[in-house]
Amino acid sequence: PTIECPKCFSAMRRVERSGVVVDRCTGCGGLFFDRGELERLLQAESDYHAAAEPSETTLDDEDPGQKRTTRRGFLEELLDFG
Numbered sequence: 468p469t470i471e472c473p474k475c476f477s478a479m480r481r482v483e484r485s486g487v488v489v490d491r492c493t494g495c496g497g498l499f500f501d502r503g504e505l506e507r508l509l510q511a512e513s514d515y516h517a518a519a520e521p522s523e524t525t526l527d528d529e530d531p532g533q534k535r536t537t538r539r540g541f542l543e544e545l546l547d548f549g
Contacts, residue, residue, distance in 0.1 A: 472497060485511045 470479040477494025
């Protein structure tokens with residue numbers, strides 16, 4: 468059975484990322500969580516930050532002799548459906 472988005476009534480699709488399952492609207496892109504999924508998301512974020520290593524370095528604009536570390540945020544990576 469197809470689940471409809473409560474906002475725009477488009478079809479919803481189940482998406483699994485990092486062990487967290489969310490329902491994503493194919494129309495408006497809204498995300499909907501079932502009971503317990505938000506808690507799993509918060510745990511996955513905590514685990515991500517505990518294990519994260521810098522993945523990319525760039526030159527610091529304020530001090531050209533120094534490098535600074537940048538990486539995508541947890542939610543940015545988790546919710547990148549593109």
